[in-house]
Amino acid sequence: MFFKTLSGRFLLLTTLFVMLAEVLIFVPSVARFREDYILSRLERAQIASLALLATDGMIDAQLEKELLENAEVYNVVLRRDEVRQLVLSSPIPAPIMATYDLRDVPAWQLIRDAIGTLLHPEARVIRVIGDPVKQAGLLIEATMDTGPLRVAMLDYGLRILGMSAIISAVTAVLLFLAVRRLFVLPIRRVMQGMSLYAEAPEDARRIIEPGATILELREAEEALKSMQQQLTGSLRQKERLAQLGSAVAKVSHDLRNILTTAQLFADRMEDSDDPMVKRATPKLVNSISRAVGLCEATLAFGKAEEPPPTLTRFMLSALVDDVIEGEKAAAGDCGVDFITDVAPTLAMRADFEQLHRVLTNLIRNARQAIEATRRPGTIEIAGGESEDGWWIRVGDTGPGLPERAREHLFQPFQGGIRKGGTGLGLAIAAELVRGHGGQLELLKSGEDGSEFLIRLPRDIIPAPARAPEGAH
Structure with missing residues (x-):
């Protein structure tokens, strides 16, 4: 029932629109997080390779393994002076499934790759290519497992969604309260004024007084007030006319009785021997007849006090x-x-x-x-x-x-x-x-x-x- 009201539907629509906006923000954010995650692994791999180069490759296998585990990659290839050099390496547990070049990659491709990573729950080995930090070479590439990357992306996404839900709820509530205060309550006030006026439209005290601060609502209240004033005036005028008609009907009823008696006496005056009376009698009878007819016509009016x-x-x-x-x-x-x-x-x-x-x-x-x-x-x-x-x-x-x-x-x-x-x-x-x-x-x-x-x-x-x- 609540969502059938204007307030409820506005709250629902506000929540949906805010969530849609958060989704539109969430997807690019996750794509950017994936890019930053991979670039950070390339940076670690570059640091590990530079450490190996600084010792002219004189490093034992255990230390090389620790450098690769710290960078969370399987091997590192650094290209310097047009020479592609495998700097660090370790056994790769599975074939390389995809290669991602992060150099000048468009945004839509980052989003597509991020969604692809989230939609593949199984771990895969991928090759990533990027620019070395501080221009320490032409490019750097590494192979890595997508398992830790996907876990980190899911953790980041859940935190973003949780924060988005809180922001959506707070925004929806604030907008709901604002709209209720600015729109719903003034509209409800107009509706209550209309209902109150409908109970007794002849009572001028029930005519609405415009009080809305919003221009459109105030114009609606002023139009309603004008209509109510005209209606009340018309009802009062009709009431006065009805009372006048009732009074006229009563007077006409009794006046008709009086005139009927006068008409009988006037009829008898026709037998008078007075010439003047004989001449005046027909006019008198006609005048009384017309008056009786007028009284009959006015008897359609109602009762008056x-x-x-x-x-x-x-x-x-x-x-x-x-x-x-x-x-x-x-x-x-x-x-x-x-x-x-x-x-x-x-x-x-x-x-x-x-x-x-x-x-x-x-x-x-x-x-x-x-x-x-x-x-x-x-x-x-x-x-x-x-x-x-x-x-x-x-x-x-x-x-x-x-x-x-x-x-x-x-x-x-x-x-x-x-x-x-x-x-x-x-x-x-x-x-x-x-x-x-x-x-x-x-x-x-x-x-x-x-x-x-x-x-x-x-x-x-x-x-x-x-x-x-x-x-x-």
């Missing part, structure tokens, strides 16, 4: 009568009867306009549900007071809520029960009641009708937000 209620004291019966009067005008002669059970002296403290909207939505939903059955029905509104606050009950004899509406109760755009309905009525009503610290709940719903209950406390204590459940 309502303002806090403005509390005043008023008679509940007056509010209920006002709502019923408008619904009676809208119902006409469709067979819907309204029954109220509210004491004329019952006063309550709430936001008159918001509670008017709540009752209008509940009663209008009930009326439309009864009208959809094409049978007569009844809507009953009752109200009362308890120690904790006030309650208002709205019941009807309609067909009841369908299963889908009960599953999505108080959820906007989900629980419409009639064709063209948006499901906003109960969502708006529930939110307005929650704004008072109260609760709107469905007491029952079946074939014999539905019944809703509004509970309002004496003091507004905002209820915790809960997920909407459906709409009527």
Whole structure:
């Protein structure tokens, strides 16, 4: 798993490349060592031959043997004054297998000969030729065994490889730490910044702040910051537009109800005998129709938070009568009867306009549900007071809520029960009641009708937000 990361792969590649470089250095080094080894043996052989020449060849066999063993050669030939002279000699244990001339030899040939020596594990007798030291002749040649030469080359090679391994490891670690510090950590910081921003792109505090010292990485961070700023700005703008659309949808829903009532009254104005009224009525009706159409078009927007209620004291019966009067005008002669059970002296403290909207939505939903059955029905509104606050009950004899509406109760755009309905009525009503610290709940719903209950406390204590459940 480690070698799948950028750091691990860089460490592996660094080690391989350093080892490759060490190999490229190792082979010439071994070739140079072999050359120096052979030249040192030729130098010893030259010294031994000069000692013999200094005594005019008067040297016993034992001393000659010691000189050859010291030089690690079998015999020495020294050419002086164009005369080739065998100076020192001893029995050669095997035939001479190869001759190597070290005078002006190219580097590639030294490398080839060194590799050949390493690849032949058995000892061989070779002849080597070189220039005498201090120009003590034209050339010097000697025969020698490759066994000690190969052992010395292997020892030298192992020491070089060991040192190369240490250098490679140290170099790889240093490069790994440097790259991790300069590249990997800044890249990881950018990745963490992207992940953190993705969790909440609308939060401007999560936009990355460029901090890389490397020019390319800093340019990448600045480009990412610019992109995040644009995205956050776009999300905020869309959120504001969504909130505005939600608010417009709610206002349009209730305004459509108001305009529908006004349209009914305007229709009745056509029967007026006043010529001026007759002339103005068609224009008024057309204007209201256009306003109703505009409200219908804006109902595609979502839900927005309502303002806090403005509390005043008023008679509940007056509010209920006002709502019923408008619904009676809208119902006409469709067979819907309204029954109220509210004491004329019952006063309550709430936001008159918001509670008017709540009752209008509940009663209008009930009326439309009864009208959809094409049978007569009844809507009953009752109200009362308890120690904790006030309650208002709205019941009807309609067909009841369908299963889908009960599953999505108080959820906007989900629980419409009639064709063209948006499901906003109960969502708006529930939110307005929650704004008072109260609760709107469905007491029952079946074939014999539905019944809703509004509970309002004496003091507004905002209820915790809960997920909407459906709409009527």
